[in-house]
Amino acid sequence: MGSGVLSARETRGGERRGQRFRRTDGRSGPLYGVNPAPRPVGAPPARRPGRRIVRTAPRGAATFARVNTVFTLSAGEELPALTDAFAREHAGWDVEPLRAHVTALAHAFVDASVQGLVLGLITDGVTVSSFTESLMRGLASLVESVAGKLVHQVLKKAPRDVLMDAGQFFTSRVARLPDVAQPVIAVPMTPDNAAALQLAIESVEKDALVRAMAGVVDDSLDYLFVAAFAVIPVGPLTRRAVDAGGHAMRSGGKSASARAIRNASNDEHKDLADFIARRRAELP
Numbered sequence: 001m002g003s004g005v006l007s008a009r010e011t012r013g014g015e016r017r018g019q020r021f022r023r024t025d026g027r028s029g030p031l032y033g034v035n036p037a038p039r040p041v042g043a044p045p046a047r048r049p050g051r052r053i054v055r056t057a058p059r060g061a062a063t064f065a066r067v068n069t070v071f072t073l074s075a076g077e078e079l080p081a082l083t084d085a086f087a088r089e090h091a092g093w094d095v096e097p098l099r100a101h102v103t104a105l106a107h108a109f110v111d112a113s114v115q116g117l118v119l120g121l122i123t124d125g126v127t128v129s130s131f132t133e134s135l136m137r138g139l140a141s142l143v144e145s146v147a148g149k150l151v152h153q154v155l156k157k158a159p160r161d162v163l164m165d166a167g168q169f170f171t172s173r174v175a176r177l178p179d180v181a182q183p184v185i186a187v188p189m190t191p192d193n194a195a196a197l198q199l200a201i202e203s204v205e206k207d208a209l210v211r212a213m214a215g216v217v218d219d220s221l222d223y224l225f226v227a228a229f230a231v232i233p234v235g236p237l238t239r240r241a242v243d244a245g246g247h248a249m250r251s252g253g254k255s256a257s258a259r260a261i262r263n264a265s266n267d268e269h270k271d272l273a274d275f276i277a278r279r280r281a282e283l284p
Helices: 078-092 095-123 131-153 162-173 193-204 206-226 234-262 266-279
Strands: 071-074 184-188 280-282
Touching: 071 095, 071 131, 071 193, 071 206, 078 162, 095 131, 095 162, 095 184, 095 193, 095 280, 162 184, 184 206, 184 266, 193 206, 193 266, 206 234, 234 280, 266 280
Parallel strands: none
Antiparallel strands: 071 184, 071 280
16 A cells, blocks of 8 residues: 555654555565655655645554554555556656546545445445445445545645645555455554454444444544545645544444444344454454
8 A cells, every 4th residue: 555554654653663564666565555655755745935734643643553453445446546557657747637636546545435434334245224224325425525525625726745745645545465356445453443343253242343333433534534634734724624524424434333233133233243354354
């Protein structure tokens, strides 16, 4: 996703985390991306005079320092193709072609995240009631709407250096894992949330499943949404919109999954536990 699960630019502790996941342009190792860094890792982006930007560290970023468990989301077909093109050609693009490509890349990233995290429950072998399906599709619409609008707002007038940072970030989230045939988005799980996944798989109990999916929502939003706007500079007004959007997605995701699980049958609980087991991967 090269890049590792967490890029060195996302927090000041990036160099330390890089001991496990090193940025590399080669396609080898347990986890890699497809993005040759356009500038040295850790180098600050150019800043326009007088432009006030707000950066915040990803929520819970320190807990990802040593990652063994990831929750995998299919990257689909469009996102890997766009990241490959960005890696090969971005250096030669003028700003408007770059903007068009990065915007398409960002929307493909949102689509793949929503498909994998929300609609995957419906499409990946989990038996759900019509009520649960309606709930999940409503949540998918919320996430797509909030994230899509924020992406458009940030990128429509962004300078070249911000577009490069954005493209580099989205590209860094596409990974190849051992024994997984297709590219994935591999969300690193905190130790507590990884343990919750294991308990849900083993027990197939309602409360354990609710706790596990709450952890998936938290770590996914931290890695896919919060971290994006820690890398991409935004002004104070946009920062408030980002924070509000993130809160809406976090609370909506937890509420929808908990409600669906509590109304599900025992067979549906078993399907969900199997879904979690399929999506969980252990890194060497």
